[in-house]
Amino acid sequence: MEFFLGAFSAEWEQRKAALLHDRSLGRRKPIDEEEWRHRSAGFAAGGVASGGGSLAKTGISRRSAGVLGGDVRRADTERPMRTRFEALASGSQPAVVKMASFGGGSRLGAMVNYVSRNGEVVVENERGERLRGRDELAAVGADWDHLMKNRAESRDIGSFRIEAFFVQESDLDLLARSVVKRGFADRSFAYAVTPRADGNGIDIEGLVVLRSPKDGERLTGDDKASRLVQARFQQGDRDGVEARFRLTGYGNGVDYGTSRLRALVDKHGGAVRDEQGRGISNARQAGDLVQQEWRDKLHSRKPRDVMHLIMSARAGTAVAAFESAARGFLAAEFSGHHYVFAVHDPANDPKAEHSGGKRPHVHAHAIVVMRSDAGDRIETTIPAFRQWRVTMAEKARDHGINMEMTDRRERASAPAFGKNQVRPINSTGRTEHEGTSEAAERRYLAKRSDERSFAHTHASKAYTVLAKQEWRSLAGGAGHETVATFAVAQILRLETDGERPNAQEAFASASKNSSSQSRINLVQLDHLVSEGDDMRHMTRPEFEAYEKRVEMALFRADRTTPPSERADFEEIAAAAREHVNVRRELVALVEQRDRDEATERHEEGHPRPNDIQGTAQERDDSLERWNDAVSRHGLATVKAANQILVEIERAREAIERVEAGKVGGQDVRALKVELDLELGKAAELGAAGNTLIREVAEVDDELRRTLIAVERERLERERGRSEGREVLRSNERNGSEELEERGAPRGSNAAGHSQTDIRSNDNAQSDGREPSGERASGGAPRTDLAKQQVPRLEFLQREADERERDQDDRER
Known part of the structure; x- marks a missing residue:
């Protein structure tokens, strides 16, 4: 078969097509043979040092060293074990990069919505473009569609x-x-x-x-x-x-x-x-x-077109620096692949904590396409995961975050548990789980309690021996007491019961006094104290629970603080207790304010039973309703709707007070005009897609009728009925002329007439009757009267404002 390279426009397409054609004929280029020979030799020699076959010692990245044999990326950036151990003992955090799941093209939209919190969190792609909102995110699927194989899932x-x-x-x-x-x-x-x-x-x-x-x-x-x-x-x-x-x-x-x-x-x-x-x-x-x-x-199978990657950092890590590190990591490891990522900061996460949001630590989610435009696929092997952690730590250090790649064999850490082995039971703070089976429960508890777990393969045992030697060297040559103490604790972790009969007791004793555990407890203390920043929303029982948590954190930190850091800890503890005392006074002031407000309402004729408890309970209910609305509709939607709904409620309360004779000097008709204006604004917002307004309209008859009228008007406009628009303009002119002929006042009387028209027309519609004047001359259908009044209300309001200004001028 004759082969035409000119059929391919890109150079890489020509090279790849030529190579595949040669292989189909049984040929193979010498450079490929040499590459595979070097790769095989590297795997054979790099067992112990690289954890049983890491690409870190071979000098070849499987992903980059594809069939073309070009652009081979060195993976020897892993720092020496001694350097990493010393940094960990000095307080560096481990690099955490987790492969959460795979998905097919059909799941891409759901995965992107999860990462972006339904469009409320900014998402950045591989080109540095920042995307926000459902419309911009919807374009991601179209851009990636040519890379989705969309293989069918297995029928299980x-x-x-x-x-x-x-x-x-x-x-x-x-x-x-x-x-x-x-x-x-x-x-x-x-x-x-x-x-x-x-x-x-x-x-x-x-x-x-x-x-x-x-x-x-x-x-x-x-x-x-x-x-x-x-x-x-x-x-x-x-x-x-x-x-x-x-x-x-x-x-x-x-x-x-x-x-x-x-x-x-x-x-x-x-x-x-x-x-x-x-x-x-x-x-x-x-x-x-x-x-x-x-x-x-x-034997289930799912398509693997995209993968969900998670990068995490300790609580207290600078968000901007971590975002830059995550951006650099993705650019280095997945060059040539399409991806999007978003950073979830506990301070700005729109998802409620009880729903799984606002995690106590900053982390980033990335959705990466498994296949590049060149056809190369990402390898998800243990050596690849190790290289990801190396790169993540390197990029974090470049942005001022002390981070190191770690291997669980270096500390005899327990293996991680998978998402299918546990189910979440509490998402407040650090998520708590329970195992789906007895074995899964044991694995979960072992990881959470940081139990020791030793590897069993020959290569892993050799790696553990090497790590123990480095820890011993660090303990003997460390110039700082904290580093030496941490190294000794790791040596005790790595010693089996056979090597030292009392290894378990010694390890437990060392763990209590380890500097690492002390730092963890201090970070938890800082997080707890920071909870008090929003103390104005706390009730007395909530504050008492918060105070107990702070005291427990102080107790734990006190037990694990080394003698050399005792003075610093006492200063931190004193500051934390002072912070709690200030917040206690703030809670007392809030309670006193609630008592005063309850007394004032009682004197005004609005008795409220159980003044203190009732006020606190109402505040809690209001906050709970707000959080629930935000979790269902989004913060921006709730803010926009709440502003208008508050004005509607204020206008209705003012009308009720005037009609009841409790307040004088105000015109009810003007207040009703103001109410209709606010209802019109709310209806416009609901017709534009505000889901909270539409939800409220289901129980608010006035708002529902106005919303229906606005939607009808929009439908008429979209259909392009020029005749309807001409009739609308004619009705407005006729209405203005009619008012002038009647000699109606330009203020509240006209407004009251307008309000009466609206309500009578709405009542006719609710009764299923056709409003009067539905047919104009010539049989042309007239638009709904409520729709006609929306622009007229604004016109009448402007006239009322002009009349008030004229009256002020006369008084001056």
């Missing part, structure tokens, strides 16, 4: 329905289980039984793992699979039972299976059993069955 779990007919049977569960087994053979399943009303059979519905553990056959979960299962049942021994099988759906992964099985349990009141006859009576048992027993049988 299917839902089924079976109609079984028989003459008589005493044990319906046993019969149902045998029927399902004949159709699905050795597959795992769960089912529920419902006797038929006519008494001649049962209906069975449930879930089944589509892949067979015996031969690997995977049912497709559609009509074709239904016919296959039906044929198998027909061929077997049916024992006088007739059954019709039908697979009704399918899904991917344990999340799908868990949700569907829990729904089945709820539907049948806990009367669900598995293939072994064990009962599944609640949601927890349903989740345990899918996650613990079915997971390994699924």
Whole structure:
């Protein structure tokens, strides 16, 4: 076959096409052979030093050293072990880069919305462009679409329905289980039984793992699979039972299976059993069955078009510096790939803490396309993860953050737990989890309590020996007591019980006095004290709980502070207690203010029971409603809506006071004009897409009617009905001339007439009647009167303002 390189416009396309053509003919360039030989030699020689095959010692990056053999990036930037250990002992934080998940093109929109907090957090792409809002973020999917393979997910779990007919049977569960087994053979399943009303059979519905553990056959979960299962049942021994099988759906992964099985349990009141006859009576048992027993049988596959990456730093890290470090890390590691990232700062995170937002430490989320425009894919291997941490630490140091790459074998740290091994139970502060199984719970507790865990492979044991030697060297040659103490604590961690009989006791003793633990406790203390910055929203019980947390943090820091830092700690503790005392006085002042306000309202004829508790409770309820609205609609939406809604409520209260005779000297008609103006503003905002305004309109009749009128007007405008617009202008002119002919005053009377027109027309609409004057001369339809009044109200308001200015001039 003749090959034309001129068909490709870019140089890299020509080189890649030529190389692939040569390989298809069995040829291979010498440079490729040399590259693979060097790569293999590097892996063989770099076992211990690089953690069992790191690219750090080979000098070749797998991602960059692709099939073209060019642009090989050196990965030897990892600092010496001694240098890293000394920095960690001096207070540097470990580099944290986590690969959270993969996703296909269909999940890209949801992942970007999560990272951007539904468009409220600024997102930056690989070109440095800052994106905000749903419209700009929606363009990301279109830009990346050519890189999305959009491979279908595997069909792991299917839902089924079976109609079984028989003459008589005493044990319906046993019969149902045998029927399902004949159709699905050795597959795992769960089912529920419902006797038929006519008494001649049962209906069975449930879930089944589509892949067979015996031969690997995977049912497709559609009509074709239904016919296959039906044929198998027909061929077997049916024992006088007739059954019709039908697979009704399918899904991917344990999340799908868990949700569907829990729904089945709820539907049948806990009367669900598995293939072994064990009962599944609640949601927890349903989740345990899918996650613990079915997971390994699924052999689930998902598309990996994009990956979700998380970079974290300790609490108190400078946000701007960390953002710059994350930007540099992504540019260095994923050059040539498309990505977006956003920084979540606890001070500016729009997501509520109880919903999983406002984490106590700054962190960044990145969505990275797995395949570059050149066709290279990102490798997600252990050596690649190590190199990511090296680069992240390097970029952090470039921006003034003390950070180092760490390896859990250097401290005998426990292995991390996966997201599928735990479920969150409390998101206040640091998220608390519980294990999805006993083994997962043990793994979670081991990581949270920082238990020791030793590696078992030969290469990892050799790496641990090397790390122990470096810690010993640092402990003996350290010029600072803090560094030496930290190094000794790490040596004790790395010593097994066989090497030292009392290693566990010595390690526990050293951990209590380690400088690292002391620094951690001081950071937690600083975070707790900072909580008091918003103390005006705290009630007395909340403040007392806050005070107890600060005292507990002081107690922990006191136990772990080294003798050399005792004086500094006492100064910090005194400042923290003084801070708490000041906040205690602030809470007392707020309570006194609430008492005074309650007394004033009581004297004005508005008694309020339980003045102090009632005021605090109302403030708490208001704050809770505000936070709930922000979490559902977004801060910008709530602020814009709240400003107008407050004005509407103020106008309504003023009208009520005047009509009740409690306040004199004000014109009710002018107040009603003002109310209608505010309602018009709110309706315009709601028609523009403000979801909070639309939610309030569902329970506010006046606002709902105004909103309907504004939306009708917008619809007319969008349809381009020139005739309707001409009629509207004619009506406005006729209305103005009519007012002049009647000689109506230019102030409140005209406003009152306008208000009466609006309300009478609204009442006619609510009764289903056609308003008067709906048809103009010639049969042309007139627009809704409420729509006509919105611009007229503004005109009348301007006239009222002019009249007031004229009156002021006359008085002067």
